[in-house]
Amino acid sequence: MWKRFSGTLQCVQCEQGLELVPIDEVVRKLASEHIAKGERMGINEKEMSACVDSGLLICHKCKLWYPILHSLPVMLPYTSPLHKEFLQTYGAHVDKIGPGYSSPNIEPVPGEGFVLKSFSKEWLEYSYDDVLWTWTYKEREEIFLAEIGVEPSPSTPSSFLEVGCGLGIITSFAEKHFGGDAIGVDLSLAALSATKHFADNPFLHFVESSLWRLPLQKKNFDLVYSHGVLHHTFSTEKAFKTISQYCKQQGHTYIWVYGDLSINESIVRRFAYGVELVMRPLLNYLPEWLTNLILSPIACAYILINQMQQMMGEQRQSYNFSRAMHAARDRLTPLFAHRTSADDVISWFKQEGFDPIQQLSESEIAPGLEADFRRNIGVRGRKAN
Numbered sequence: 001m002w003k004r005f006s007g008t009l010q011c012v013q014c015e016q017g018l019e020l021v022p023i024d025e026v027v028r029k030l031a032s033e034h035i036a037k038g039e040r041m042g043i044n045e046k047e048m049s050a051c052v053d054s055g056l057l058i059c060h061k062c063k064l065w066y067p068i069l070h071s072l073p074v075m076l077p078y079t080s081p082l083h084k085e086f087l088q089t090y091g092a093h094v095d096k097i098g099p100g101y102s103s104p105n106i107e108p109v110p111g112e113g114f115v116l117k118s119f120s121k122e123w124l125e126y127s128y129d130d131v132l133w134t135w136t137y138k139e140r141e142e143i144f145l146a147e148i149g150v151e152p153s154p155s156t157p158s159s160f161l162e163v164g165c166g167l168g169i170i171t172s173f174a175e176k177h178f179g180g181d182a183i184g185v186d187l188s189l190a191a192l193s194a195t196k197h198f199a200d201n202p203f204l205h206f207v208e209s210s211l212w213r214l215p216l217q218k219k220n221f222d223l224v225y226s227h228g229v230l231h232h233t234f235s236t237e238k239a240f241k242t243i244s245q246y247c248k249q250q251g252h253t254y255i256w257v258y259g260d261l262s263i264n265e266s267i268v269r270r271f272a273y274g275v276e277l278v279m280r281p282l283l284n285y286l287p288e289w290l291t292n293l294i295l296s297p298i299a300c301a302y303i304l305i306n307q308m309q310q311m312m313g314e315q316r317q318s319y320n321f322s323r324a325m326h327a328a329r330d331r332l333t334p335l336f337a338h339r340t341s342a343d344d345v346i347s348w349f350k351q352e353g354f355d356p357i358q359q360l361s362e363s364e365i366a367p368g369l370e371a372d373f374r375r376n377i378g379v380r381g382r383k384a385n
């Protein structure tokens with residue numbers, strides 16, 4: 001965690017600031033373009049290059065401690081595998097905080113433990129190989145710029161928050177195009193992969209955290225972005241209403257969620273959805289080897305479908321077995337994958353005071369890349385009040 005970022009984080013329980021207690025500190029060598037960006041933002045090189053690899057963030061009001069491990073602040077409202085790993089190595093530092101301090105222990109929202117587990121598995125198997133889902137990074141960057149509909153400017157500092165950032169690739173596009181810091185939060189261990197992969201960029205900050213209790217100040221971001229995340233929670237609507245509170249007045253929020261056409265368009269899609277509904281809870285309880293055994297033939301089917309889509313003119317990167325397994329895991333292992341109508345999403349934006357509100361049309365996406373916007377829904381809005 002970049003040391004200067006600690007001032008941005010707050011307790012997920014009382015929303016107050018935290019004391020940083022570094023254990024292992026390092027000074028990272030910065031690229032000249034980052035030093036220049038820091039100068040434009042008024043941050044000096046020394047302040048920018050200090051990094052805390054392990055440490056504690058402490059809320060003295062709630063008597064809670066949050067670990068920083070492998071440079072990642074773990075700001076979940078409950079204990080996770082990383083807390084256990086932290087205690088094994090740094091337990092003595094926790095003992096020194098004083099009597100009565102503990103890690104947070106708030107009851108997770110329904111199903112969140114399963115969501116954390118399935119996405120950690122899904123992302124830890126994925127590599128940074130220039131393909132995200134079916135796009136090259138370049139294609140994904142083009143889609144991102146079309147999605148947000150905001151003219152990015154490297155000279156204007158803008159604060160960016162990505163909720164459910166996965167590997168952090170889109171967060172990194174935002175940092176490249178906007179002048180300020182970009183923050184990516186994710187419930188799963190993907191946040192750890194992102195922290196390691198982007199360790200040299202002092203304007204990128206990743207946090208393991210749940211969208212239901214973000215360790216960040218509300219009404220504070222110029223752009224809140226979330227793609228493919230909210231439908232994986234127990235309530236897409238409540239999740240949207242929660243994250244939209246982090247958007248500044250006159251700031252923008254964009255979400256992309258599964259649309260109802262993705263299940264209602266044809267009998268085949270309805271059947272596939274029926275299969276999904278049975279498989280999702282089942283796969284969450286089966287041992288990993290059996291889940292892999294069930295997913296392997298489905299991954300082979302995905303490879304065939306991917307080849308057919310390419311033959312029909314869709315601009316998609318080829319699936320190898322590992323990418324196809326990732327796609328099959330994404331389709332069938334998250335406990336929730338709700339579908340919503342565009343009208344419902346637009347009405348949520350209205351209720352939260354956004355105006356204007358725009359649904360992204362397929363024509364805004366470069367030809368050949370628009371398939372994911374045909375049956376699913378991307379909506380953006382500006383926070384008016």
Ligand SMILES: C[S@@+](CC[C@H](N)C(=O)[O-])C[C@H]1O[C@@H](n2cnc3c(N)ncnc32)[C@H](O)[C@@H]1O
Binds near residue numbers: 115164212227232
């Ligand atoms: C399908 S992935 C999408 C990742 C990324 N946005 C992308 O487009 O590649 C969904 C992500 O949402 C994250 N997620 C699900 N529920 C979450 C929650 N309650 N809080 C934060 N992240 C969550 C998962 O861990 C997962 O990385």
